[in-house]
Amino acid sequence: MILGAIVLFCLAAMLGLWLVVLGMRYRRGSRALAAGHAGVALLGLIVLGRHVFSSPIHVLYNDAALLFILALLGGLVLLALRMGNHEHRSPPPMIGVSLHAAMALSALLLLVLGYTHP
Numbered sequence: 001m002i003l004g005a006i007v008l009f010c011l012a013a014m015l016g017l018w019l020v021v022l023g024m025r026y027r028r029g030s031r032a033l034a035a036g037h038a039g040v041a042l043l044g045l046i047v048l049g050r051h052v053f054s055s056p057i058h059v060l061y062n063d064a065a066l067l068f069i070l071a072l073l074g075g076l077v078l079l080a081l082r083m084g085n086h087e088h089r090s091p092p093p094m095i096g097v098s099l100h101a102a103m104a105l106s107a108l109l110l111l112v113l114g115y116t117h118p
Contacts (some may be wrong), residue, residue, distance in 0.1 A: 001051040002061065002115050008044030009068075009108050012037055016104070020097060029082065038075060042102070044085070045072065048111070060114030067107030072102035 015037035022030055045068050052058075061117050078092045078100060 001047060002111065005044045005051065005109055006108070006115060007039055009104070009111065010049060012041035012044060013105065015040060015109065020094075020101070023094065025095070034079075038079075040069075041072070041075075042062060045069070052091070058118075060110050060113055064107040064110040064114065067103050067110065071100055071104035073100060074103060090093040 078096050082092050
């Protein structure tokens with residue numbers, strides 16, 4: 001189950017990177033791509049949460065789940081900022097995107113570390 005969560009989070013990271021490229025290079029966003037990124041990441045969080053709550057305690061998985069939840073909250077803040085903007089096709093602030101990505105990538109690293117070192 002953890003391997004499935006890792007694959008889903010890696011796919012979400014690739015979609016997020018694509019969003020960053022759109023924002024930095026082309027100065028625009030994509031609602032469909034953002035929805036795909038959020039959906040895949042949320043599915044990965046559900047798979048991880050199911051494993052965390054149904055298996056014995058594994059500290060790295062718990063820490064990764066907490067960081068992913070914080071990244072989710074950061075993503076919701078970015079969504080709220082974007083929806084409040086008059087220009088819906090403009091990218092969100094890159095400092096917020098950077099913090100969101102740093103939390104999510106740190107969580108993914110903890111998840112992979114926990115999977116490779118049981």
